[in-house]
Amino acid sequence: MDCSPAFVETLAGLLPPGTLRAPEPRDLEEPRGRWTGQAGAVALPRSTDEVAAIVRACAAARVGIVPLGGGTGLVGGQVMPEGPLPLVVSLERMVACRGVWPEENVLVVEAGMVLAEVQAQSERVGRLFPLSLASEGSARIGGCLSTNAGGTGVLRYGNARDLCLGIEAVLPDGSVLHGLKRLRKDNTGYDLRHLLIGAEGTLGILTAASLKMVAPPSGVAVAMLVVESPAVALDLLALAQGRFAGLVSAFELIAGQGLRFLTETMPEVRQPFAVAPDWSVLVELGLPAGLDPEGAMASLLDEAMEAGLVSDGVVAASGAQAQALWQVRESIPLANRKIGAVSSHDVSLPLSEVAGFIAEADRELAAFGDLRVNCFGHLGDGNLHYNAFPAVGRGREEYDGKAVQRLVHDLVHARGGSVSAEHGVGRLKVGDLTRYGDPARLAAMRAIKTALDPLGIMNPGAVLG
Incomplete structure (x- = not known):
């Protein structure tokens, strides 16, 4: 049933004044502009009791509910572009x-x-x-x-x-x-x-x-180190974890293409190398008292260079320098959006499969022509953002993005990986979940959904479709 004006009027009588309002563009957008949502109204409860009253009313009228947080999700879980008009429930007032x-x-x-x-x-x-x-x-x-x-x-x-x-x-x-x-x-x-x-x-x-919560580290060391390949980056990760067991906070893989995109679209971001290396890693150590951060990272760099794992590197000598190195990594997704991807992929793989996947995917994508690939991500936990972009002077509409995505996801699945590492399923990957999901797991998920939400009012169309 639609979230109709009559239902909104009934719901308003159950809630404090000002709890309901008409939808605004910000309620119905997702960051990449892939979908525009719809809603009959937006509810802004101030308490759990008010959320419960809203859900009871929606259940009685069989009105769908789309929960909304910050709206930053990248797989469309926060927007419902079609079907009966839902009620959007925003938690923005529940901030205590x-x-x-x-x-x-x-x-x-x-x-x-x-x-x-x-x-x-x-x-x-x-x-x-x-x-x-x-x-x-x-x-x-x-x-x-x-x-x-x-x-x-x-x-x-x-x-x-x-x-x-x-x-x-x-x-x-x-x-x-x-x-x-x-x-x-x-x-x-x-x-x-x-x-x-x-x-x-x-x-x-x-x-x-x-x-x-956890106790913060007494010192933080950050460096960007040049490596020959993803395989060598994994060897460096093993060295760092062996040298500083449990103290490696981040280990980010960065392809040269990502740095070149930064040069092309965001030249104001200061980069540590005059010429973008083919591969580098951003390493962060969170250290206990008694260890000098700069000295600890310098010793790791020396050991890695002696082992032939690193050819160059920059070690942050201050908090400002560490922040500048992190700005490079965190600006890469922004540069990607300015370029405009043919197909973006949030995938994860067993660490031993990462290097083989990147090499195989690069080879297979050659069949689609002159794509530019930017592979970056959280190498320490096997999460890669393996994204394909058009060649200079070409538009992404000139490529078959769905075929690119299918190829990449098939390769990930064949190596025991996941086609959704950290962004969820939402509405974007419902078909992927059906294609790659274990049948027994999917059946159990559907049974749980039916048991808890027999009316199907909670975020209709997300995850299981």
Whole structure:
């Protein structure tokens, strides 16, 4: 059923004044402009009780609900472009910090809090919330958990789900799951926390979360090092992890094409090398007291050069220099958007398959002509952004982007990888999930969806279609 004016009027009578408003463009957009959503209205609840009242009303009227966090998702999970008009439920007013326990390394926040503010709340008590994304200034923690976001710190700290101890959520019938425990151990049956994390709003609406904090490192060392190939980069990763066990916070692979895109579209970004190397890695170490950051990284560089793994490198001598190196890495996706991809891929592979996949994909894509490939990403956890772009002077519409994507995804699947590493399924990859997903797993997912959301009102069309 549509979210009709009559339904909106009925719903308004159940909620405080000002909770509902007409949709605005920002409610219906996704960052890459692939879809424009639709909605009969937007609800902006201030409390979990109000979310529950909204869901109960939608269930009674069989009106679909599209949960909205910061709107930064890249697979269309936050927009519904077709079908009956849904109600968009934005969590932007639910931004409270419900409690901080530094002695437990735990804080509890509402789902609408922006990730950067979660980090700031942790810093105020001398702790670190280590989930870090390029969109952390606008992404909301509820959306990060709903998509099980990754980012640059997964190698050391894990994905979003690994940083969550408990959740509060409104289920599709309007009941409230009170799961905000601060426990590290709780073996009392099915872990519904992990069921809802990564479900992309298809099983309920996350309203609050208990999150893990960690003690921040005493020192941080950052360097950009030139390597001959992805295979050598993996050897360097093994060396770094052996030398600094558990202290490698990030290990980012950067192709020369990405640096050349920066030169072409964002020349204001200062790069560490006069000529872009074919391959480099950005390494970050988070070190305990007693280790000099610059000296520790310099020793790793010396050892790597002696082993023939690194031919050149720049070690940050200050926080500003470290930030400048990170700016290079974080600007690459922006440069990509300015170029305009034929096909973008967020994939993950077993580490031993990474180098072989890149070489094979490069060879196979030659059949599509003069594509430019920019491969970069979180090499430490096997997550690559392997993206294809048109040649200079050609438009992306001149290439068969769907065929490129199918080829890349087939190669990833054949090597035991995943075609969705950290952005989720949303609506973009529903067909991929059907094509590559294990039949038994898909059947179990559908059974869970039917059991919890028999009316199919939670984010219709996302994940399972």
